[in-house]
Amino acid sequence: MNNQPVILAIDQGTTSTRAILFSATLEILAVQQKELKLHYPHKGWVEQNPEAIWQDTLEVCHAVLEHNVSMVGSVAAIGITNQRETTILWDRKTGKPVYPAIVWQDRRTDIGCEQLKAQGYEPMVTARTGLLFDPYFSATKIAWILDNVEGVRSRAMRGELAFGTVDCYLLWHLTGGKVHATDVTNAARTLLFNIVEQKWDADLLTLFNIPETILPEVRDNAARFGMTDRILFGRGIPIGGMAGDQHAALIGQRCFRPGMVKSTYGTGCFALMNIGSDFKPSQHRLLTTPAYRLNGKMVYAIEGSIFIAGAAIQWLRDELEFFQEVAASDALALSVPDSNEVYFVPAFTGLGAPYWRPDVRGMISGLSRDTTRVHIVRAALEAQGYQTRDLMAAIEEDGGHHAEIIRVDGGLVANKFMCQFLADILNKPVEVPKITEATALGAAILAGLTVDLFADLEVTGCYWQRDKIYTPTITETERERLYAGWKAAVQSLLHASRN
Numbered sequence: 001m002n003n004q005p006v007i008l009a010i011d012q013g014t015t016s017t018r019a020i021l022f023s024a025t026l027e028i029l030a031v032q033q034k035e036l037k038l039h040y041p042h043k044g045w046v047e048q049n050p051e052a053i054w055q056d057t058l059e060v061c062h063a064v065l066e067h068n069v070s071m072v073g074s075v076a077a078i079g080i081t082n083q084r085e086t087t088i089l090w091d092r093k094t095g096k097p098v099y100p101a102i103v104w105q106d107r108r109t110d111i112g113c114e115q116l117k118a119q120g121y122e123p124m125v126t127a128r129t130g131l132l133f134d135p136y137f138s139a140t141k142i143a144w145i146l147d148n149v150e151g152v153r154s155r156a157m158r159g160e161l162a163f164g165t166v167d168c169y170l171l172w173h174l175t176g177g178k179v180h181a182t183d184v185t186n187a188a189r190t191l192l193f194n195i196v197e198q199k200w201d202a203d204l205l206t207l208f209n210i211p212e213t214i215l216p217e218v219r220d221n222a223a224r225f226g227m228t229d230r231i232l233f234g235r236g237i238p239i240g241g242m243a244g245d246q247h248a249a250l251i252g253q254r255c256f257r258p259g260m261v262k263s264t265y266g267t268g269c270f271a272l273m274n275i276g277s278d279f280k281p282s283q284h285r286l287l288t289t290p291a292y293r294l295n296g297k298m299v300y301a302i303e304g305s306i307f308i309a310g311a312a313i314q315w316l317r318d319e320l321e322f323f324q325e326v327a328a329s330d331a332l333a334l335s336v337p338d339s340n341e342v343y344f345v346p347a348f349t350g351l352g353a354p355y356w357r358p359d360v361r362g363m364i365s366g367l368s369r370d371t372t373r374v375h376i377v378r379a380a381l382e383a384q385g386y387q388t389r390d391l392m393a394a395i396e397e398d399g400g401h402h403a404e405i406i407r408v409d410g411g412l413v414a415n416k417f418m419c420q421f422l423a424d425i426l427n428k429p430v431e432v433p434k435i436t437e438a439t440a441l442g443a444a445i446l447a448g449l450t451v452d453l454f455a456d457l458e459v460t461g462c463y464w465q466r467d468k469i470y471t472p473t474i475t476e477t478e479r480e481r482l483y484a485g486w487k488a489a490v491q492s493l494l495h496a497s498r499n
């Protein structure tokens with residue numbers, strides 16, 4: 001019988017939805033997971049069904065609690081973390097979405113972003129939001145729904161509709177439609193939230209032609225977000241933590257000191273460095289974003305965003321049918337000494353930082369008669385290292401700190417070849433924690449803070465444990481030779497796409 005308090009973390013990712021029960025000493029007690037479908041109705045469009053997102057969330061929460069009935073009464077708080085930027089508009093009365101969720105990877109608004117850039121607005125937007133014009137962020141997705149789905153703009157103007165990223169949509173449903181709120185990290189990914197003044201920005205709302213009536217209230221990451229509707233779990237449970245998945249992973253990896261870096265390899269890859277309490281716009285086309293805000297005090301991070309990481313391995317599995325399980329890619333990559341000069345640039349949905357080219361698409365180069373599928377698999381895993389290397393020096397310069405070590409997490413870090421290659425190409429040690437579910441862990445920490453299971457963030461540091469460390473093994477000459485090949489491949493792609 002377990003009478004100790006436990007925390008339920010909901011991690012709604014792009015590829016799957018997870019519910020994880022954590023003990024008060026932050027060990028994983030139980031996990032339930034369900035894969036989520038992506039839909040590609042047109043080239044460059046990526047959508048998900050919001051109702052499936054909510055139903056899957058409820059299903060995994062019920063499953064994890066049903067399998068651990070003794071713990072149901074012990075859930076002290078819920079923490080929510082989520083794929084960011086993905087945009088949902090729904091009817092405040094019925095909860096029904098007015099359109100599918102437009103996923104962060106969706107590129108349908110790239111021309112609109114180009115036009116705004118050409119009109120010279122980008123410096124102002126970067127100074128206020130830390131972001132730049134790219135279809136990645138929510139604002140142009142919201143505007144697209146308002147402008148393209150019949151009747152939606154007038155319903156929004158009448159106050160009938162609510163906008164939210166996935167965290168906000170889940171909170172609304174978990175509280176039975178009572179709370180329309182988000183947290184500062186998710187708000188910061190919309191292009192509408194001023195992260196210096198920490199409020200929705202009236203000029204940006206005008207620029208994107210978005211009515212304020214649809215926006216949620218913005219709260220700290222550890223806050224009383226509301227109680228779950230009794231109908232859902234038989235009793236009201238406080239929702240105490242909320243953060244976008246990359247910010248939650250920074251917390252889960254305990255990167256509490258300026259200069260500490262984590263890189264999460266899930267569907268995409270996102271490397272964040274904690275830069276402390278001063279806002280600094282990037283000089284290298286990276287993003288400045290809230291790391292977290294607690295008791296009203298903001299800590300910022302510099303972020304490098306890579307759109308495709310694990311998704312490339314899934315593509316090899318599902319579309320090319322190279323293997324049945326993504327885990328098989330590890331042994332395959334290790335079965336050859338190198339990638340035989342093959343480079344795989346996984347720009348399926350454009351290139352993110354530092355290139356920001358929504359128009360380009362993926363490329364596999366260097367194919368010859370003796371290329372095998374194994375070389376392509378290896379090149380796809382190596383691409384994760386190269387993409388991270390593209391960001392690291394810029395993150396260090398923007399952040400003003402040398403990163404001694406990189407803490408990694410996410411589904412892909414189960415792949416030993418990928419982790420070793422990352423250490424080799426970055427020329428830095430790569431640390432894998434015992435709990436690689438850093439995202440859910442971060443949400444659990446935030447929820448635990450609100451219900452006083454932890455006095456402050458720092459006390460949770462003692463529960464972080466390293467599982468493995470990968471150290472560089474290749475020579476400088478080899479490292480630079482490999483990286484030069486990657487740079488040449490990316491340049492040829494960028495050049496070909498411009499012509």
Ligand SMILES: Nc1ncnc2c1ncn2[C@@H]1O[C@H](COP(=O)(O)OP(=O)(O)O)[C@@H](O)[C@H]1O
Nearest residue numbers: 013014015016266267310311327410411412415
């Ligand atoms: N052993 C592995 N080797 C390579 N890729 C893997 C491995 N295990 C998981 N992945 C990839 O990791 C991704 C899932 O990671 P996860 O952190 O759950 O993602 P998300 O939070 O985006 O849903 C998938 O894209 C999958 O292809």
Ligand SMILES: O=P(O)(O)OC[C@H](O)CO
Nearest residue numbers: 013014083084266267268
């Ligand atoms: O689904 P993930 O874990 O790759 O994360 C998605 C990001 O939050 C998008 O910004």
